[in-house]
Each structure stands twice: as C-alpha cells, then as structure tokens.
Amino acid sequence: MSIFIDRNTRVIVQGITGRDGSFHARAMREYGTQVVGGVTPGKGGEEVDGIPVFNSVEQAVKETHANSSIIFVPARFATDALFEAIAAELELVVCIAEGIPTLDMVRVLDYAKGKKTRVLGPNCPGGISPGKAKLGIMPAASFKQGCVGVVSRSGTLTYEIASHTAEFGQSTVIGIGGDPVIGTNFIDCLEMFEQDPETKAIVMVGEIGGTDEERAAEFVKERVKKPVLGFIAGQTAPPGKRMGHAGAIISGGSGTAEGKVKALEAAGIEVVYEPEEVAEKLKEKLTDL
C-alpha cells in the first residue's frame, strides 16, 4: 500500500507540450507511472513521445480513463487548469506551478468543496510512492520503497530528509507545497499514513509561516498512534521576510519556528534539528516496535 498514488494511478499531464511538462511526462513514465495522455488547448491530436495530446481534460478523461492529473502550465494559466481538472471529477490533481495568486487558490478550493477531487499543491514537488509510481518532479534515484511516510511543505528539503530515511525506505513521500493556501494539508496526509498498513513511521517537515504545523500537532496527539518525527525549517529566518516560499513568512509574531517546535513537542512528536538525525531517530522508533 501507499497513499494517494500507486500503480493504478492513470495520469494526464496538463501542459504536456511545454518544456517542463514534456520532460516530466517522460521521467514519470520511465519511473513506471501510467502516463496516459496530455492536455494542451489547441494542440489536440498531436503526440509527445507517443503520449496522445487532447484539447480538454474532459476529452482526455473520456478517451484514456485517467483518474489523476499533474499541472505544469505557467501560474497565470494554472488556475484555469485546476478548475478544469476539478470539473472533470479527477480523483487527484497535482499542481506543480509556482506563483498562483492566493485569492485564486481560495476560489479554486472553494470550487472543489463537495466535489471528489483532491488538490495537491500548488507550488509543490508532487508525490512519489517509491517502486510504484511518481506524480511529481522529484529525482527518483533519491527514493526507495519502504515503510516511512514523509510529508513536507518543501521540495529539495524533502529529498534531503527522505535521503536520511534510506535505511527503511519510504511508503509515500508527499510535498504539500509552500504557498499560504494549499489543497492537501499535513492533516490529510497524516490521516492517510496512519491508516496505511505499509507505513510504520511518519516524518513531517514543516517550516515557518501559518499554523498548519500547530493544527497537525493537535491531530497527531489525538489520532495518530504511529511514531512521528518532526523537522521545522526557518529557526534563523528574520520576521517579516518572505523566505522564498510565498507562505514562509513570520508575520506579527506568529508562524515562528520556535512556536511550531513547541506545539509539536507538546503533542509528543519528537523534533529533530538536523536532517541527519532523522536516520538515528527512526532506527530507535522502528526497532522499539
């Protein structure tokens, strides 16, 4: 088992004729993901490396029976791409695009309420269930099938942390994205990892800004029995400055790393301060079992 993504995931790539879209369509297919089609309005009928391109998501779904999509279009078109994927009732849509206006995401997620689509991202690396499929941009070689679930707000930091779980491998690794308003959050992933029989331990990687980590900590305290390790980036980040990610900002004294670490520890989550510590702590947790 794994969460969200597996061998049965049938993916269409929105923006497949673009540079990033075509590159990652290929990389995902090489990894074993079922990439069944692509969408670029105006380029329907073409092919990218043998993958058929359609003019609309609706048409692509009809022809290919896709159940998921991944969005590589530039930010200014990504909002529309998200609406289209949600309207087509896909199960999962992963939005890689960075730079979507926050109020657009508010509208998109409002539109998604009560519909069946799970939105992952935006501004995220996607997800990978090692050995099965990847729906994202992460370097596949950095992951290996196993029993640790990883959920993170970051991209490359996720790869770094995941590399220190290599001894046990990963069930699924999910990057939820660095924007202030995102679809899938920590709690959604924690809940799925808790239920997933393959996942034996969970690593959550947070960063400054917002209160998602704090709410996730509450959830862990009440509902998660599996061991959880936490890491929070941005201990040295100055307040009021946006640290690369649109959502990574300490504003009005809230969203500090210190506050998040406290919340995690209060919930019984063991917090590590160096990526390398993840390896030893996991060993302790997983041999205790």
Added chain:
Amino acid sequence: MKIHEYQAKEIFREVGIPVPREKVASSAKEAMAIAQGLGLPVVIKAQVLVGGRGKAGGVKKVERLEDVEVIAGEILGMSIKGLKVRKVLVSECADIEKEFYLGFIVDRANQCPVLMASAAGGIEIEQVAKETPKKILKVQIDPGAGLLGFQARNIGMELLGNIKQALAFTGIAQKLYRVFLEQDCSLIEINPLVRLNDGSLLALDAKVNFDDNGLFRHRDNEGLRDVDSEEPKEVEAKQAGLSYIKLEGNVGCVVNGAGLAMATMDLIKRYGGEPANFLDVGGSSSPEKMKTAMSIILSDPNVKAILVNIFGGITRCDDIANGLLQVAKEIDIKVPVIARLTGTHSGKALEILAGTRVLPVKTMAGGVKKAVELAGGEK
C-alpha cells in the same frame, strides 16, 4: 509588495472611501505650500514602508504655518528603521472622537478572506491580536458569495452602536473589500478608521499590500513600487530569478529550494556560525543564475566563506559547477568555497570542479561544519 500610505489613499479616493484632504510632498517648501492651501493645523506624516513611524517621531501635528517648513524638513531628513524618508503627507487635522480598525486578509487556516474590525484602533493590530484577541471581531467571507451586507452591518452596529453609522461603515467595508479582491491584495487595512465629532467616518491611515503572485494581472501597480525602500541586492537577485535576503552573519550560502536554504541557515547557526544570507537559486539553475548568486554574495564584505548546497533534481549539479567555474574566472574569489553537490549529474559536477579551489564535501552537515570553521567559527 507594499505601497505607501499616500498611494493607498489615492486608491481609496478613486473608489469613494472617505479620506482627509491631503497631499504628498517631497520637499519642505512643497509641504509649506500644501499646508497653506489646507489651512492650519496640519499633520505631517513620514511616508515609509515600515510600521512604528509615530513612535519614531515621523508623525507631527503642526499648529503654526511658520513651523511647517522646519518640521517637514526634519521629517524628510529622518531614517526610520533604516529607511530614509523621501516623502511626507501633509494632511488636514481631523476632529477625532474615536479610533477603530478595519481590514481584510486571507485566513490561511480557513482558506477564505476574513474581515477584521476592532474598537481598539490606532495601534498595531498584531499587538491587539496578541494581547487582547477578544477585542478583534472577525467575519469569515464565503469566497463565492462575497462580503454580505448584513455581515458588515452587524459588525458596524457592534462597533459604532447606531445604525446610521453602521450603514456608513458597511459602505466603506464593501468598497475596501472590492479593492482587496480586484487588486489581488494580501492585506488591506484602515488603521485608524476614525469617527469624527459629527459622527462621520474617515480613513485616517491606509495600508495596502499586493500579493506578489497577483502582480502579473496589475501591471500598473508595478509602477507604485518604491525601489528605494528595497535592498538593492535583493532587487538584483529577483531580476535574475533568485530569491535572496541579506542577513548579518559571515557564512554565505547558495542553495536550491527555499526549505533546504532555510535548513542550511539553521544548521550554520547550530554549528556555531551565523548565516550571511538566505539564497534560493530556484529550479533549473543555469550557470548564469549561479554567477549572479555568487557575485551578490561576494559583494557582502562580511562573508568569510561560502557554502554551496545543492540537492539536484531539476537543478543539474553540472550547471552549478559550470557557474562556479565561470565566476572563478571572472572574479578573484578570496574566500573559501565549499560545495556539496548531490543528485542529478553530481558525478560530472565533481569532475568539472576537480583541480579548482572549490572544496567538495559529501554531506550537508559536513559542508556546514567546514564552512563555519573556515569562516572563523563563532563570531
């Protein structure tokens, strides 16, 4: 992106939010002429993109015309929290009876816009939120339905206590919300929103922050940017597609990805050093980007060592290495450069860097330790 009070008030004026009679001046002489036109007394307010200007002496009431030039001159010569005051707003004096707060932000947790209002106006709302959160009234706004009249009226009644004023409040709130949406703001606020002795309402101050991600839809707003208030190196970085923030330490770092960049800074601190900067070279980094990154960091005289920490995915380590090589050809790098390059094409990168002065390391922790040590350890 932040804009000045006088620019925000210009937007308010256009949509019909009541603001004082006032004008912006860049010189003491200009301020004098404006005051003459408005009549005395006037309030002279420093236009700077930081809070706390009142406490810093950047807001002064002036009773006599002959004092205007001197006081405006003083404020125009000030620096507030490191920012030079280049403009002042000369404003008529209002007969304030009571100060309120009204603002809109996106509630991250609930993923919707929220109206915030308070009878504790005039002070920083973050402070109110921290010390007396009960004094802030909040209404969540349904993104589809928008701000509803009754929601604003109810808040208005609670704050102002009479329906006539509550209706005026509603009008202001709806106009403010419209600007918030139409201009893709991350924050819009009137603090204080004042009630005058005659019962009318006036936006005495204005704060409008635009969502950087929404600027592509509002090219005009780009023209409101005050480049003088921004750190020049941060502007240069942004133009090159990098995300850079200057800090006070001596260990420079070049990292791909914001999370990894923060984690690298944290580890530098943990091992006894101080990071000199935050720098995210972003994905698919070309040698040119790398060159800009290095030259920005090298322009900081505090920097005693540079750590390059790359986890290659889309970013190719050989691109990073080629960038480093080019910089080394063009600039005489006097500080040690430590490189940790792992992931995509890392083998190639190591070949490229063999025989150069760049010190390769295997792990992030190893690289940080080395960089802190070579920068001279603890400051």
